[in-house]
Amino acid sequence: MRAISGLWRWRHNPLRRPTDLVEAWLALAALLLILVVTPLVGSLTGGLAQDALQESVREQRASRHLVTATVVRKADGSPLDADPETSTGRDMRTRVVADWTAPDGTTHRAPVMTSIDTPHPGDRFTIWTDRQGRTVARPLDSATAATHAVLAGFGAAVIAAGLVEGSRRLIVWRMVLRRYARWDQAWDKAGPDWGRTGTGS
Incomplete structure (x- = not known):
């Protein structure tokens, strides 16, 4: 997430590449998703698991x-x-x-x-x-059901955070590969004339 600080640092830097800003915005978006969306995913998953497990508790108490x-x-x-x-x-x-x-x-x-x-x-x-x-x-008791629901919600939040961060890293990795490919192309063009007098600017 160091790239987030780059949003401010790269604003007027003459060496800034478009991909630098993209990386910084991508890191900020991933951080916001992790801080806002993953707790929501965990809460919703935990709530659904709690409802299903408590219903199972009621059914088991009635039938056992x-x-x-x-x-x-x-x-x-x-x-x-x-x-x-x-x-x-x-x-x-x-x-x-x-x-x-x-x-x-x-x-x-x-x-x-x-x-x-x-x-x-x-x-x-x-x-x-x-x-x-x-x-x-x-029969399953209410406390155990609640514990399972909390664990399900926590697990869903961790998985969601991992997916967000994994997606960010994959996108950045693809951008770096493209950057290296462009550098290779630039070096291939400059290579035959490298060091000759009168070449270049």
Whole structure:
């Protein structure tokens, strides 16, 4: 963004090339876009993500139910890591066969995961199910949804800023290539006469 200062410095400089002013104006435009447009993009993206995620939270809360299950026996197999969507990585879950009654009144028996370290028959614990009693992941909570929305907005703003700056750099790079090509052409024209007496002005 050093070229922005060039807008003032190059105003009356006899060595100023048209491309110098273009670069300076381009840098100013990119800065204004980054300062004004990218926060807007981030805010809009975050707002849309927040609306969609909070709607998902409401739907999951309406369709998922916490029910109490009773351990029948420990299932075959070793303890498994917890589902990363439903709990922290520190929690170890044990597979057990359990009975539970679904919100629609049907009874179920199936292998499920429990946080009980040493489960015994008759131990009770809670699981999340849908209306028909099928086990599901814990519903998304509002705080997590809001965090995801903020991250989505921030990510969109960073991507927008990167696109603006990347576009500016690409345009400047093309201008520099054109400038070098013009210099090469000028040197090719002057080259055969370079150093001869009486040539030039």
